Amino acid sequence: MSFLKLDNVGRRFGALQALKDISISVEQGELRAVIGPNGAGKTTLFNLISGFFPPTEGSISFAGQPITAVSPNALVRRGIIRTFQITQVFLSLTVYENLRVAVETAMGLQLRPWISRATRAQVEAKVEELADIIRITPKLDRIVGEMSHGDQRVVEVGIALSRHPKLLLLDEPTAGMGDQETHHMTDLIRRLNKEQGITILFVEHDMAIVFGIADKITVLDNGTMLAEGTAAEISANPRVQSAYLGNALEETAV
Numbered sequence: 001m002s003f004l005k006l007d008n009v010g011r012r013f014g015a016l017q018a019l020k021d022i023s024i025s026v027e028q029g030e031l032r033a034v035i036g037p038n039g040a041g042k043t044t045l046f047n048l049i050s051g052f053f054p055p056t057e058g059s060i061s062f063a064g065q066p067i068t069a070v071s072p073n074a075l076v077r078r079g080i081i082r083t084f085q086i087t088q089v090f091l092s093l094t095v096y097e098n099l100r101v102a103v104e105t106a107m108g109l110q111l112r113p114w115i116s117r118a119t120r121a122q123v124e125a126k127v128e129e130l131a132d133i134i135r136i137t138p139k140l141d142r143i144v145g146e147m148s149h150g151d152q153r154v155v156e157v158g159i160a161l162s163r164h165p166k167l168l169l170l171d172e173p174t175a176g177m178g179d180q181e182t183h184h185m186t187d188l189i190r191r192l193n194k195e196q197g198i199t200i201l202f203v204e205h206d207m208a209i210v211f212g213i214a215d216k217i218t219v220l221d222n223g224t225m226l227a228e229g230t231a232a233e234i235s236a237n238p239r240v241q242s243a244y245l246g247n248a249l250e251e252t253a254v
């Protein structure tokens with residue numbers, strides 16, 4: 001059984017057919033990249049999966065349950081987390097404080113006037129665990145607003161993790177990052193998938209990253225699904241080459 005399944009999904013905005021006849025199956029534990037030129041429909045696809053708006057055609061299921069018309073908040077509770085959706089990075093707070101607020105919120109503690117010492121210790125342990133996973137421990141006392149863009153996005157991922165995602169949707173996770181930050185984020189994505197077992201769908205323009213880490217790649221073009229397959233299959237697909245990859249493939253020498 002597919003973990004995430006889209007059956008003939010389409011989305012119209014008035015006269016514009018932004019997505020048409022999209023059928024995708026993602027297995028549990030998969031690391032799936034979604035690629036395509038600007039306007040191909042990648043963000044629209046994420047909006048549909050995360051419940052921002054429903055498809056105008058077709059159906060979506062997750063973990064065997066239909067989710068076609070389920071609200072974003074209900075989907076978060078079911079484990080579908082899109083980074084910005086729950087990302088409330090407080091720029092004036094430290095990394096530690098941001099993670100602590102996220103953990104307290106996830107544990108339903110935010111409205112409690114008083115938290116026991118045992119619960120406080122539990123929160124602290126969880127914050128330290130998250131910091132360790134995202135490799136931010138040395139920067140826990142830094143004010144988030146004073147950190148680099150790359151570090152801020154890593155903190156966002158840490159906050160997303162506090163909600164125990166089963167399916168994590170990352171929209172251009174390395175956009176605007178330098179080499180070192182890109183490497184950190186790419187390594188984080190891979191570890192979340194391989195070590196934490198989180199199924200991940202990510203939109204990415206950097207083909208070296210896509211071909212380097214994705215188990216499978218879905219290629220969208222002009223609202224339709226052009227191809228789906230492993231890196232080797234996609235790089236050998238003539239339709240993909242002519243529609244999108246072209247020189248990018250030669251440059252990464254896949």
Ligand SMILES: Nc1ncnc2c1ncn2[C@@H]1O[C@H](COP(=O)(O)OP(=O)(O)OP(=O)(O)O)[C@@H](O)[C@H]1O
Nearest residue numbers: 013016017018036037038039040041042043044045
């Ligand atoms: N809410 C909306 N209302 C109207 N049109 C929309 C809406 N969202 C997306 N579109 C249109 O749907 C098409 C697909 O857009 P989408 O943002 O999904 O593409 P994309 O692949 O994410 O592009 P990019 O790589 O530039 O982010 C575009 O023509 C866009 O203008």
